[in-house]
Amino acid sequence: MNLENCPVCGRLFVRSPFRDICPSCHEEEERQFQTVVQFLRRRENRLATMEQIVDATGVPETLLVKFIKSGRLTLAQLPNLGYPCDRCGKLIREGRMCADCSKDLQRQLEMAKKEEEQKKKQVFRTYYTDKERNGR
Template identity: 50%
Template sequence: MGELRNCPKCNGFFNYNGIREICSKCAAQEEEQYQIVYRFLRKRENRAATVERIVEATEVEQELLYKWVRKGRLQTALFPNLGYPCDNCGHLTSVGKICDHCQKSLKGDLNKFEAAQEFREAVQKSEKATYLSERRPKK
């Protein structure tokens, strides 16, 4: 059994079942808007439209476009100028949460950190080493 929640769009009550975050009335409105966007993008001259152009032509919220791209309803293989903002820098990406540039930057920082950590460990090991300078004869 689901829980009773308020719809974030219309503030009406709905039975949340873990699938949709909005009520069925708002979900139906979103589906109508999706069909408008999809019909717009199916036209050959609109396939390379940017997010801003789609919003301007269809009057659909930008966040809905991002949501549909994230969920895979609008595929970037078919519509190459679509994407959603990188969580780090805000540039458009179509895979994951961060763009390629931010991924490379984070990987570089991680590699530097790991190298520095290995160096510190090597220094600590060398400082702990015991050296014998001469052997004393046993008495």
């Protein structure tokens, strides 16, 4: 049994593998999810941006991002929605990072790998002076 404090309200609850918040906060989250779903069911609202959904429903952006990342809101029919890249904050529709940050991270990894290879190839040589060679 995992007892934890709810990250939303601070109450003690038994954490399950399926929920990271207490039952009362989960109920509130479900109510807010239904509010968002009802809003997006109307065809004219499917083109809404994150900001427009927040303004119309009162549901915080962080919760909308949670719904998207968990797969509860699918972006296929919501062309103007996205969530921030974990690295730069640019809006994306899949993954954790935008294409630019992914490329930059890949480039940095390749550079680090090359540096490691260079260090392995480095040969340390010992040079002696004439004094040491002749034993003087």
